[in-house]
Amino acid sequence: MDINKILDKGAELMTTYGLKVIGAIVIWIIGSWVIKKLMKAVSNVMTKKNYDESLQKFLLNLVSWGLKILLIISILGILGIPTASFAAILAAAGLAIGLALQGSLANFAGGVLLMIFKPIKIGDFIEAQGEMGVVKEIEIFTTKINTVDNRLVIIPNGILSNGNIINYTAEDKRRVDLIAGVSYDADIKQTKDVLMKILTDNPLVLKDPAPTVNVTELADSSVNFNVRPWTKTEDYWTVYFEVVESMKLELDKAGIEIPYPHSVEIQKQG
Known part of the structure; x- marks a missing residue:
């Protein structure tokens, strides 16, 4: 084959497609830069308008993918690929992919x-x-x-x-549910007074709703009390641990027994 014909053909191809490829690359670079700047601007607007953080990230992901798909379709048009045919192919492919990825679509809908x-x-x-x-x-x-x-x-x-x-954090207040078991020999009124004082003395326990202490069960080896203070959601675990510790200390101080299993050790006589 004549080398001149090969060079002419190459020049023709470069003239026909080279500029389109270069244009596509330039459009991709500029388009990506524009999308990045646009997403930053959208994010700033959402932040100023106090959009929920979860909603912000979700919408930004969605818009970003949509813009990138539009950019790719535009570049395909620049390269001379008929976008109408591409759209039809994309729709058919989308249907096939949708059937194959029903779980992913369900996850998208769930989001x-x-x-x-x-x-x-x-x-x-x-x-x-x-x-x-x-x-x-x-x-x-x-x-x-x-x-x-x-x-x-x-x-x-x-x-x-x-x-x-x-x-657990949807509401600003939470109730701490605790159980205190005491001996059957313990005085019920005294026990309730001790437990209620623990709650009222704790600065993190709310006065409204008021804390409650009630006999809830006559168990096999103990009389059980429901101890229920209310507190701010962020103070839940602090109140939980402080009240549990205080129940042990204050009941011991008042001479109120907390039943526990006793084991009997048998010693061999020498």
Whole structure:
């Protein structure tokens, strides 16, 4: 083959497609830069308008992917690929992929439901799907939580939105439920007075709703009292541990016995 024809053909191809490829690369670089700046501007607007942090991240992910898809379609048009045909192919492929990825679509729908109904938000302490932890991030398909022992758990949004969610921090007040068991020989009124004083003396226990102490069970070896102080949600564990410790100390001080199993040791005689 004549070398001149090869060079002419190469020049023709470069003229026809080279500029388009260069243009596509330039559009990709500029488009990516514009998307980055646009996403930053959208994020700033959401922050100023006090959008929920979970909603911000979810919408930013969604908008970012949408803009990138539009940029790719535009670049394909610049390269001379008919976008109408591409759209038809994309629709057919989308249908096939949708059937193959029903679980992913369910997770996407679950993420949308979580954003609309807001049963949880970033920073909430929740229990769901057998896990307990603080919500770290709500993404398009999954939600990430940090457990109390600092494990990262990733839960698909589909099963999260369709399952039971216990949100321990949704309300600003919580009741601490404790049980104190004392001997049958103990005076009930004295015991109630001691337990109630523990609650009223604790500055983190709320006066409204008022704390309660009630006999709840006559068990096999003890009379059990329900001890129920109310506190701010953020003070829950502090009150829990302080009241448990105080119950032991104050009941001992009042001479009120807390029953426990006694073991009998048999010693051999020498």
